[in-house]
Amino acid sequence: MPDYLIDPSFLNASGDAASIRVVLRRSPLARETALHSHAFGQLIGPLKGSARIETDAGIWVVPAIHAAWVPPHHDHALQSNGPFQGWSIYVPPVLCANLPQSPLTLQGNALLDAAIQRASHWQNGPETPAQHRLAQVILDEIATAQPVGLNLPAPQDARLQRIARQLAADLADHRGMAEWANWAGIAPRTLSRRFVAETGFTFRDWRQRARLLAALEMLASGRAVTTVALDLGYENISAFITAFKKTFGTTPGQYLAYGSENPAI
The missing domain is CATH 1.10.10.60 (Homeodomain-like)
Incomplete structure (x- = not known):
């Protein structure tokens, strides 16, 4: 049975969802996902080592001090370099309009790390006002983060x-x-x-x-x-x-x- 980070039915919903989801995973095993796409945008960051993101446009190498942004409906695959320790932020389509429209690698920072750590403990359900404010911080960090040229065009x-x-x-x-x-x-x-x-x-x-x-x-x-x-x-x-x-x-x-x-x- 595939080891999904998040329920695929949630990611391919009609777009009604208006809350981000943060998933944190630490595993002793390497992680590899086949080429796929979904309706949500996804920010992917390793905690240790590195990960390789593959798209039709090429590959992105993502060391632990960086993260990779994949917009909605972009085919992508992931392969971790050794045991997988990392996080993913899933951004519903309605919140992606002001975010990058092409895959890219972003420079991480302490503010984004702290916000992800907090959001990774949220339970499913409507956002509280405090959670909404923190989600906006995360979205702002994605929108304004400094792109890093860690891709190899195909x-x-x-x-x-x-x-x-x-x-x-x-x-x-x-x-x-x-x-x-x-x-x-x-x-x-x-x-x-x-x-x-x-x-x-x-x-x-x-x-x-x-x-x-x-x-x-x-x-x-x-x-x-x-x-x-x-x-x-x-x-x-x-x-x-x-x-x-x-x-x-x-x-x-x-x-x-x-x-x-x-x-x-």
């Missing part, structure tokens, strides 16, 4: 998708763009042009982004910085640290320290 061309899948299976693969084009049966110039048109990144930048998002997951699972760098194909740890800092604005060590000093709920 190409749509079938040949580019083959390359993306193969790269994901071995991010340390050093083959150049021309070699990948020959492998996929596409002209190098066409591959270069279509990667930019379909993902917004050059092939080289897209592969770099894929490696660094994988690095976030590996670091969140407790892997050593040197091990992560070598496993992802970087020539040395300095090259990895430079690329990581250029993308995320901090070193891997500082990133890990920030996560441990700013625990979630």
Whole structure:
């Protein structure tokens, strides 16, 4: 029997519900949900480690200091990186009009964490005036939270998708763009042009982004910085640290320290 965080019939209701629902779950097992959608918007945040959210548009890596927003009726799947410890906020359609209309990753903060902790203890039923005010705080935090670029856009061309899948299976693969084009049966110039048109990144930048998002997951699972760098194909740890800092604005060590000093709920 599927292990739902919340009754699916509630999420696919007619939209009459006007209250948010917060679900908090700690499990010794990893969590994986197949691609699905529902009428409610959903904010998803891991308490420890990280989670990966997949949509038709690409993937989002969500470390514990961040959260992912999925608007209503967007297909999405989730896979936790290790035992699942996290929370979800379900926002009824009537309250989603002023919230982001596309999936994105948001920067967490202490106010949102505290509000989620309080709301996770609410019982089902009409909101009290105090609960309504706190719910508005949560909605305001979702609406105004700082987006974080932790997504990897998915190409749509079938040949580019083959390359993306193969790269994901071995991010340390050093083959150049021309070699990948020959492998996929596409002209190098066409591959270069279509990667930019379909993902917004050059092939080289897209592969770099894929490696660094994988690095976030590996670091969140407790892997050593040197091990992560070598496993992802970087020539040395300095090259990895430079690329990581250029993308995320901090070193891997500082990133890990920030996560441990700013625990979630």
